[in-house]
Amino acid sequence: MSDPTSSDTLLFLTDEQLRQGIEAMFFAYRGFTADPDRILATMAYGRAHHRALHFIARAPGTTVTNLLSILGVTKQSLNRVLRSLIEDELVEARVGAADKRERNLYLTTKGAALERKLSDAQRTRMRAAYRAAGPQAVAGFRTVLEAMMDGELRRRYQALKEGGA
């Protein structure tokens, strides 16, 4: 069939297909977070700490406000997490040079070590999944995920992608 709107061509858009996709996201996300969660459970930390460590590692010197908009939580929520990371000397908050209201965030050696441990666990699973699926599937995976993001988040994601390449 050459008609791009034929039911055959659009079989992947049936409600049943969409529901399978939704359930796949649900179950896969559980796998995605399982390994770091297991490590975090042995300490007094949770997923929120992992996310903060990840993005500070990704963009050293980032400000609280910037982190806030990436994580999509309230600053009060982030502050609690940040406070414990700073107390435990995993993160250092330096008063901004230009604007003293800002805090520039950096990982300490200890913080970088934990971040690497968590990342490694997550990357190992990701690598296994990528390897099993193959490059073409991975490209499709990325394409669909990007299309699923909210506009604002997609822009943040793209910015991170280009900045970190």
Add this chain to the structure above:
Amino acid sequence: MSDPTSSDTLLFLTDEQLRQGIEAMFFAYRGFTADPDRILATMAYGRAHHRALHFIARAPGTTVTNLLSILGVTKQSLNRVLRSLIEDELVEARVGAADKRERNLYLTTKGAALERKLSDAQRTRMRAAYRAAGPQAVAGFRTVLEAMMDGELRRRYQALKEGGA
């Protein structure tokens, strides 16, 4: 290059690629849950209620134990959610016919209406993402997600997929 282990062929497995995949999962999952979350926020319900409604709709008559293992939470956690859904007459728990210890769970008309409203919101986004990405990307998306699941969850997912087709 014909060597399948060459760095060129495996470019998609670099740490940078894996990190982009990890961040894509993070941002996409936020989009994935955003629409139902917005609806739920206007009521006294949360994501946990949505998940229960979804899987009861998917497998009417399912038992509490079965739901428990699909959702991967403790019975105390699920019970709290289920209790409020039953009180509000969104879910009905019938005593099992064969085994009277079991409770078979069903959506009421009211419950089915809310479930549909939540599903529709989520499916609409999914459909847009699928349409934008195309069938080949969708196939790859599904392949990677399945590879990312834990073994136990993958089996549960497959069972749902076949049962509901």
Add this chain to the structure above:
DNA sequence: TTGGAATGTCAACAAGGCTGTCCTAAGATG
């Protein structure tokens, strides 16, 4: 210089995970 906007902190509360314990009812097994 003064008022508003922006950055970040502290306090208190709610949702939804968790563990632990105890309980009833009902099936399974000696």
Add this chain to the structure above:
DNA sequence: CATCTTAGGACAGCCTTGTTGACATTCCAA
């Protein structure tokens, strides 16, 4: 029958991580 196991419910209390509200500090512009 007596006992063990399984399904489910209830209650207490904990932790993480979201939320709002109030507040201090700092910068900037009228």
